[in-house]
Amino acid sequence: MQFISLSFLCFLLTTWVLWRFMPKERRWQLLLTASLFFIGFSNPGALLVLISSSLLTFYAGLSIQRFPNRRRSLYLFSLVLQVSCLFLLKYIESGNGGLYFLFREAGFREDVLLFAVGFSFYTLQHIAYLTDIYQKRSSPQTSALRFLLFSSFFAKFNAGPLEQTNRLIPQFNIPDQQPAGLLEGINRIALGVFKKMVLADRLAPIVAGIFNGSAAAGSAATLTGVCLFTVQLYFDFSAYSDIAIGSAKLFGIELTENFDRPFTAASVSEFWRKWHISLIRWFTTSIYFPVAFRFRKQKYLAVFLGIGITFLVSGLWHGIGKTFFIWSLLHAIYLSYESLTKQTRIAWKNRFSPIWYNGMSILLTFLLVCFSNLFFRSANLSEALRLLRQLASSPFGGKGPTEGFLAVLAGGGYQEALFNFFLTISLMFVFLFLEKRISTWIRSGSYAFLQLFFLLLLIFLAGVFKHADYFIYLQF
Amino acid sequence: MNEVLQKLNEVFCKVFLKNDLVIHLLSDASNIEGWDSLTHMMLISETEKRFNITFTFNEIMAFKTVNDMVSAIEKHLGR
Numbered sequence: 278m279q280f281i282s283l284s285f286l287c288f289l290l291t292t293w294v295l296w297r298f299m300p301k302e303r304r305w306q307l308l309l310t311a312s313l314f315f316i317g318f319s320n321p322g323a324l325l326v327l328i329s330s331s332l333l334t335f336y337a338g339l340s341i342q343r344f345p346n347r348r349r350s351l352y353l354f355s356l357v358l359q360v361s362c363l364f365l366l367k368y369i370e371s372g373n374g375g376l377y378f379l380f381r382e383a384g385f386r387e388d389v390l391l392f393a394v395g396f397s398f399y400t401l402q403h404i405a406y407l408t409d410i411y412q413k414r415s416s417p418q419t420s421a422l423r424f425l426l427f428s429s430f431f432a433k434f435n436a437g438p439l440e441q442t443n444r445l446i447p448q449f450n451i452p453d454q455q456p457a458g459l460l461e462g463i464n465r466i467a468l469g470v471f472k473k474m475v476l477a478d479r480l481a482p483i484v485a486g487i488f489n490g491s492a493a494a495g496s497a498a499t500l501t502g503v504c505l506f507t508v509q510l511y512f513d514f515s516a517y518s519d520i521a522i523g524s525a526k527l528f529g530i531e532l533t534e535n536f537d538r539p540f541t542a543a544s545v546s547e548f549w550r551k552w553h554i555s556l557i558r559w560f561t562t563s564i565y566f567p568v569a570f571r572f573r574k575q576k577y578l579a580v581f582l583g584i585g586i587t588f589l590v591s592g593l594w595h596g597i598g599k600t601f602f603i604w605s606l607l608h609a610i611y612l613s614y615e616s617l618t619k620q621t622r623i624a625w626k627n628r629f630s631p632i633w634y635n636g637m638s639i640l641l642t643f644l645l646v647c648f649s650n651l652f653f654r655s656a657n658l659s660e661a662l663r664l665l666r667q668l669a670s671s672p673f674g675g676k677g678p679t680e681g682f683l684a685v686l687a688g689g690g691y692q693e694a695l696f697n698f699f700l701t702i703s704l705m706f707v708f709l710f711l712e713k714r715i716s717t718w719i720r721s722g723s724y725a726f727l728q729l730f731f732l733l734l735l736i737f738l739a740g741v742f743k744h745a746d747y748f749i750y751l752q753f
Numbered sequence: 754m755n756e757v758l759q760k761l762n763e764v765f766c767k768v769f770l771k772n773d774l775v776i777h778l779l780s781d782a783s784n785i786e787g788w789d790s791l792t793h794m795m796l797i798s799e800t801e802k803r804f805n806i807t808f809t810f811n812e813i814m815a816f817k818t819v820n821d822m823v824s825a826i827e828k829h830l831g832r
Contacts, residue, residue, distance in 0.1 A: 412810065412811055413811065414811055414814070546789060546791060550789075561790050562814070565790060566790070566794075566810075566813070566814065567810065569794040570794065570797070570810050570813060573794050573797055573798040573801075574798060576795055576798060577795075579794055579798070580791055580794060580795070583794070584791075612791065615791070616791040616792075619787050619791070619792065620769065620770040620771075620787065623786060623787055
């Protein structure tokens with residue numbers, strides 16, 4: 278069930294009305310039923326995998342605590358099983374042959390084979406849960422059904438935010454929702470729909486034109502297209518997170534914020550503290566710190582190893598392929614360089630004008646991230662290499678600025694396409710410059726109805742309705 | 754400033770290459786420039802060397818402020 282769909286709207290409304298009139302102590306059971314329906318509605322296979330995985334994790338957690346002599350083997354067995362399933366299902370999903378081919382040949386329908394929807398997200402949460410119990414940082418949950426709700430909660434099921442049991446499960450007991458919170462939730466959902474339909478989906482065809490090679494582009498248009506992809510990805514994924522956080526808020530549940538204006542980051546390490554925060558926290562806690570801690574006597578080597586292994590796993594988690602490997606390698610290099618030069622950069626910062634230094638750092642960080650995302654977005658290495666060649670070519674591909682730049686980005690440069698292009702770029706800049714104020718305004722709850730009216734008006738006036746795309750991060 | 758905090762201050766000055774850095778019990782990553790997950794492990798390693806102790810993984814995962822570090826060091830030193 279897609280977040281931006283009539284079926285989700287009906288689902289959300291029905292669930293909320295039932296939840297509101299349900300006895301308070303049974304509301305979590307309604308949320309569980311609704312979440313299982315949300316998953317099983319479009320993908321019964323995913324429901325089966327989810328229930329199996331959640332029950333396995335739940336009982337593994339209990340057993341790790343109950344049998345101290347076997348805790349290590351129990352933990353390792355569960356971990357290996359979860360990780361193997363994750364890679365197996367991702368491999369099936371990528372459709373590269375192998376198991377996928379065997380299943381298809383055996384007569385399984387392709388849509389049933391898409392088991393992995395949401396799997397990679399809740400598996401990471403399960404791994405963190407078991408690790409916390411194994412390392413005695415927390416106790417296992419005692420209710421299998423509440424744990425199943427933790428894993429399946431519809432607002433965060435498909436693509437996060439990643440949550441911890443200790444933070445989320447106690448919230449299932451919070452029975453009341455204040456009217457202000459309810460309005461904030463509705464407005465947060467409207468903000469997400471605005472970001473997706475007005476910004477991300479408007480940028481999508483401009484970006485696709487450059488990446489798919491349908492337009493012969495020079496370096497200026499290619500650079501713009503590559504940069505716009507990072508902005509599109511941000512709007513797309515933060516829109517998903519806004520809808521998830523807003524939907525949970527309707528039921529009095531606070532999910533983790535996933536983004537904190539990442540394009541204001543003045544270094545790549547700061548960027549990663551502002552982008553997909555819940556996933557980065559998982560990688561830092563589960564991979565970076567254990568590796569760096571083990572090798573801490575080696576100082577810089579510990580940091581480099583930690584960064585390298587973390588991004589290698591992150592690249593593999595996003596997809597199996599050379600382009601994801603290069604993406605992860607680039608970020609490992611960026612962060613290792615920043616780690617080595619941290620104190621020098623602080624000294625530079627104090628020596629130069631802070632405004633200029635920060636401004637240049639923000640621009641450089643954005644360009645470095647965009648460069649890595651060239652590989653992240655490219656379907657294969659040859660597409661990435663073609664884009665690199667285009668970046669090294671003449672600015673307008675041997676034509677004039679109108680034909681070699683505007684026409685390439687604005688779908689041929691006809692009047693309507695040009696209007697759409699300028700409207701999209703203007704909306705994008707206005708939103709990015711006012712983002713902090715808009716977010717504060719939405720969260721303040723003042724003039725809530727006016728905010729909602731304004732957002733809905735913008736969605737109806739400037740939204741993309743014909744070609745609403747799937748959320749990009751659902752594929753991971 | 755107690756003895757542990759004073760010695761820890763010297764470790765911070767060494768790791769962050771800043772001789773005039775002054776830490777307090779409530780100091781954390783938000784008010785010490787450059788203290789992040791990349792420098793955190795350097796800090797742990799230098800602290801272990803300075804006090805001749807070995808932290809556990811759970812201890813370092815629980816460090817949020819300088820006070821957490823001081824408490825863990827004092828525990829290892831048996832104070």
